[in-house]
Amino acid sequence: MVVSGSQQALDIVTRVLLDPGDAAWMEEPCYPLMRSLLIGSGCRAIPVPVDEEGLDVMAGMRLAPDARAAFVTPSHHYALGVTMSASRRFQLLEWSRQASSWIVEDDYDSEYRFDTMPIPSLQGLDPCDRVLYIGTFSKVLRPSLRLGYIVIPADLVDRFVAVRFSMDIFPSYLFQEALTDFMHDGHFARHIRRMRALYKSRRTALVECLRAEFGDFLQIHGSEAGMHLTVTLPPSFKAGALSDVAIATRAAQDKLWLWPLSPCYTNGKPREGFILGFGNTPEDQMPNAVRRLRQLLSA
């Protein structure tokens, strides 16, 4: 089903699969608009910790074994950039089968994987039709296109169509037709190949600048895929009591866009840090941007 971006996909999935009061796992930390959506729909959003293997499925089973759904970003976790391990993928699929629950796979930027081969989606590994797969053209083309899609298990299609048609029916045909031609003529595949090489060199430049400027002070996460990486501040960091949110606000005054990490957490003890997009920063601008970040942190 073609939808207006993954945000609308998440909204439709929530409307079809969940009733107010239902428990749903979400990642901790998570994409903040995912959390708002679950809360807005009256569901019980259960934050399940993410570690270096991705969502901690056992923790989810302890917290809410009977949740109706789990919302995950397994290719490149938002916000920490972790790729979910194979064993966690199988654990999650096994839980959804046993609990008759759904997995919502938000694959918002899987087209760009720099150092390893693409990894199979959860949806591709699932023999039981328990996974709804969400993709988007926002990262690979542009967010203002508002084009995304959901791969829906066959027996749910009618319910999705009913909800979809009660919303805005479909995104502009003009954009869909143009994108179809773009794909058929081979431009899309070429674009991805070209941008993968470009983003890889921007990613490498950013990592090198961060290492040169900060050494081990900042921990770098999730740089192997996507269009952002995340840096975390050491727990001892105080910076005159400025939070990551306050630092990001100051940086924005200089047109340095840092997304603070702590608002991605729901529970008491957020990690502080920054989500750094490198997609639109040319390599020769990286050193200045990173130097500015260091100045802000040591101010």
Ligand SMILES: Cc1ncc(COP(=O)(O)O)c(C=O)c1O
């Ligand atoms: C994890 C995640 N899910 C969903 C979205 C929404 O994307 P879209 O523009 O396709 O609605 C984003 C946007 O950045 C995202 O990071």
